[in-house]
Amino acid sequence: MxxxxxxxxxxxxxxxxxxxxxxxxxxxxxxxxxxxxPLATVCSFDFGLAVGSGSMARTLKxxxxxAKAKPGHAAYGxxxxxTAMHFMGVMLAKNAGFEFTPISFRGGAAAMTDVMGGMVPAxxxxxxxxxxxxxxxxxxxxxxxxxxxxxxxxxxxxxRESGFPDLVISKRFGFFASxxxxxxxxxxxxxxxxxxASKPRVVAALEKLEFDSVVKGRAHYLALMKSDVARWGxxxxxxxxxxxxxGVFERTRRRLGAHRRFWRLFSPCAAALWKRVAMPRRHVxxxxxxxxxxxxxxxxxxxxxxxxxxDALAARGTxxxxxxxxxxxxxxxxxxxxxxxxxxxxxxxxxxxxxSGQPLxxxxxxxxxxxxxxxVAKLHYRAEEDPxxxxxxxxxxxGVGGYGVVWASIRDPCISQPGGRRMLGQNLGAGEPxxxxxxxxxxxxxxxxxQQAGRQPGQPFVLSVGRVAPHFPxxxxxxxxxxxxxxxxxxxxxxxxxxxxxxxxxxxxxxxxQNEASFHSADERLAVFSA
Numbered sequence: 091m092x093x094x095x096x097x098x099x100x101x102x103x104x105x106x107x108x109x110x111x112x113x114x115x116x117x118x119x120x121x122x123x124x125x126x127x128p129l130a131t132v133c134s135f136d137f138g139l140a141v142g143s144g145s146m147a148r149t150l151k152x153x154x155x156x157a158k159a160k161p162g163h164a165a166y167g168x169x170x171x172x173t174a175m176h177f178m179g180v181m182l183a184k185n186a187g188f189e190f191t192p193i194s195f196r197g198g199a200a201a202m203t204d205v206m207g208g209m210v211p212a213x214x215x216x217x218x219x220x221x222x223x224x225x226x227x228x229x230x231x232x233x234x235x236x237x238x239x240x241x242x243x244x245x246x247x248x249x250r251e252s253g254f255p256d257l258v259i260s261k262r263f264g265f266f267a268s269x270x271x272x273x274x275x276x277x278x279x280x281x282x283x284x285x286x287a288s289k290p291r292v293v294a295a296l297e298k299l300e301f302d303s304v305v306k307g308r309a310h311y312l313a314l315m316k317s318d319v320a321r322w323g324x325x326x327x328x329x330x331x332x333x334x335x336x337g338v339f340e341r342t343r344r345r346l347g348a349h350r351r352f353w354r355l356f357s358p359c360a361a362a363l364w365k366r367v368a369m370p371r372r373h374v375x376x377x378x379x380x381x382x383x384x385x386x387x388x389x390x391x392x393x394x395x396x397x398x399x400x401d402a403l404a405a406r407g408t409x410x411x412x413x414x415x416x417x418x419x420x421x422x423x424x425x426x427x428x429x430x431x432x433x434x435x436x437x438x439x440x441x442x443x444x445x446s447g448q449p450l451x452x453x454x455x456x457x458x459x460x461x462x463x464x465x466v467a468k469l470h471y472r473a474e475e476d477p478x479x480x481x482x483x484x485x486x487x488x489g490v491g492g493y494g495v496v497w498a499s500i501r502d503p504c505i506s507q508p509g510g511r512r513m514l515g516q517n518l519g520a521g522e523p524x525x526x527x528x529x530x531x532x533x534x535x536x537x538x539x540x541q542q543a544g545r546q547p548g549q550p551f552v553l554s555v556g557r558v559a560p561h562f563p564x565x566x567x568x569x570x571x572x573x574x575x576x577x578x579x580x581x582x583x584x585x586x587x588x589x590x591x592x593x594x595x596x597x598x599x600x601x602x603x604q605n606e607a608s609f610h611s612a613d614e615r616l617a618v619f620s621a
Contacts (some may be wrong), residue, residue, distance in 0.1 A: 364568020467556025
């Protein structure tokens with residue numbers, strides 16, 4: 091617009107934050123309010139803070155209290171860095187006195203997806219983006235930045251009534267022209283644009299998109315813009331945010347992702363870890379174990395499953411209510427975690443297609459910036475020598491022979507039962523499996539690693555610790571198996587003995603594994619349930 095002929099033939103429709111906020115965020119911005127004329131406003135929109143439906147926070151106060159109880163854990167996704175939504179979270183954290191880490195995505199859809207999936211605790215975005223998911227129960231909007239409660243979300247309080255009057259934030263979409271456009275042409279454009287924006291069909295279309303029609307002229311808009319510029323300068327300065335922080339990350343992404351395919355697959359997970367590790371120079375400890383279900387724990391109300399250690403964590407406020415698994419098999423799920431993408435994106439389909447470092451994941455991004463990334467873990471990748479995103483792997487466990495469980499892959503037709511040792515293990519029930527000893531070694535090695543890393547406080551790190559249990563073979567230490575007396579356990583519901591008819595592929599897998607036929611006695615079968 092600024093480079094077009096100054097005859098009024100080119101105007102620009104944009105939100106006012108592109109001027110009032112960006113000129114404080116980007117030192118080398120090539121335009122300012124003095125270069126343009128605000129002609130007319132068209133509509134306004136507000137912002138909101140939401141959490142996923144699985145969050146324990148029902149109100150803004152509960153969310154803040156939870157964040158204060160666990161410093162460093164609260165984070166929020168935004169559609170981009172340096173936006174009003176970014177600084178809304180900054181202002182909330184400052185006013186409420188808690189740590190709130192912004193995670194910038196490339197657009198609101200990606201941020202919303204990760205919040206609904208439980209990967210990011212909260213979301214700061216525009217109200218129009220929140221209304222549908224909130225009404226559908228996929229998000230829980232805690233507060234909105236409007237002056238009064240919104241007709242579209244009448245049950246959601248404003249930040250003002252929640253005790254944060256400084257968080258009344260409303261943005262306008264409006265038309266701008268170059269300041270070089272003659273005054274007479276400006277006046278003509280102002281009248282024409284206001285008339286067009288006031289047409290009933292335009293107002294109806296805006297309301298359908300959940301925007302509020304607000305039609306004002308040049309004098310009003312210029313005063314609003316000057317006020318906005320003055321308001322956001324101190325906010326941006328106090329936040330300490332610098333555009334070059336995100337620029338470093340973006341340059342890293344471009345250097346790693348010279349090929350378009352990497353750009354398509356680049357994980358928001360890497361961005362999240364980058365924001366939490368590289369910029370604030372923090373440490374991150376990842377703890378993983380197999381075969382967990384957040385619904386089947388004592389703290390979630392299970393009448394059967396006993397999880398004393400997880401219950402103790404829950405009593406201190408640490409829950410895993412949003413945990414999920416991206417695939418039913420170990421190897422694909424671990425590849426998905428390494429990259430932040432679902433199985434159909436990584437194309438690691440089964441336990442015979444282990445991860446070998448492609449597509450690139452969060453570990454590679456952190457390595458490229460000199461962050462120490464190591465593992466003490468069962469990884470179930472292809473091989474230790476593969477560039478999988480770790481500087482070092484300690485006590486690593488990988489797929490057998492670099493391929494994994496080839497014979498158990500589903501194919502058409504299914505292969506016959508391979509014979510040999512039974513899949514459930516030779517000894518079942520109470521006992522001391524080799525994996526228990528492995529997990530104990532992982533724990534000891536991890537503690538020693540952390541003690542050593544603690545002597546280098548200035549060096550940020552990410553340590554991934556992976557334990558195996560609970561897992562096949564179905565052999566559990568006596569202290570745990572005694573929690574489940576075999577004859578007190580219910581029988582499986584989805585079993586042919588109850589009249590249930592399995593899906594043909596499930597039956598084919600059962601015929602292949604022959605687990606039922608391999609039990610030596612009814613008591614051993616019950617011992618397996620206990621283990």
